[in-house]
Amino acid sequence: xxxxxxxxxxxxxxxxxxxxxxxxxxxxxxxxxxxxxxxxxxxxxxxxxxxxxxxxxxxxxxxxxxxxxxxxxxxxxxxxxxxxxxxxxxxxxxxxxxxxxxxxxxxxxxxxxxxxxxxxxxxxxxxxxxxxxxxxx
Numbered sequence: 001x002x003x004x005x006x007x008x009x010x011x012x013x014x015x016x017x018x019x020x021x022x023x024x025x026x027x028x029x030x031x032x033x034x035x036x037x038x039x040x041x042x043x044x045x046x047x048x049x050x051x052x053x054x055x056x057x058x059x060x061x062x063x064x065x066x067x068x069x070x071x072x073x074x075x076x077x078x079x080x081x082x083x084x085x086x087x088x089x090x091x092x093x094x095x096x097x098x099x100x101x102x103x104x105x106x107x108x109x110x111x112x113x114x115x116x117x118x119x120x121x122x123x124x125x126x127x128x129x130x131x132x133x134x135x136x137x
Contacts, residue, residue, distance in 0.1 A: 003128050006042035007073075009065040011057055015113075016048025020096075020104035030114035031121055040125045043068075079124060083116045 010016050010028045018026015025033070032044040045068050049056070087093045087109075096109035105113070 005070060006125070006129055007045065007069055008042055009045045009047055009061075009068055011047040011061050011064065013048060013052045013057070014050040014104060016046065017050055018046075018048065018110060019050050020100055020106055021110045022107045023110075025107075025110065027110050027113040027117055030111060031118050034114070034118055035122060035125055038122070040122065041129060042125060079121070081117050081120045083113060086116055087113065 014020075016026065016028060018024060018029060023029075026046070026048070028044065028046045028048070032042075035042070045065075047061075047064050049060075052060075090112055093105055093109045093112050096105035097103060100106060
């Protein structure tokens with residue numbers, strides 16, 4: 001099924017919000033911007049809240065997502081990309097965490113995270129929208 005009006009809610013904690021990123025993009029903003037440059041069309045809602053836990057997310061997701069999604073929206077997908085093993089051994093990520101609050105990366109670290117998420121995300125968006133990678137024709 002091709003979705004013409006794809007709306008995505010990125011809900012989570014400070015990592016979703018991009019806390020610590022001097023460019024204020026975080027991984028969500030970087031993935032969304034790269035997707036747009038590559039012709040993948042969707043609306044992204046970054047609903048990350050610093051300090052929120054999984055329990056907080058469970059309690060607020062419906063209230064925050066419902067007004068942003070079409071009334072007839074029946075599909076809800078929770079996507080997961082394994083990043084911990086790679087980031088835990090990535091020098092840039094670990095150096096940025098150590099340089100600030102010992103929990104959050106800076107701009108380069110969020111770029112590393114976006115680079116890990118993007119390939120799987122791009123494949124999923126292309127299948128949902130039928131957009132593919134328009135640079136390849």
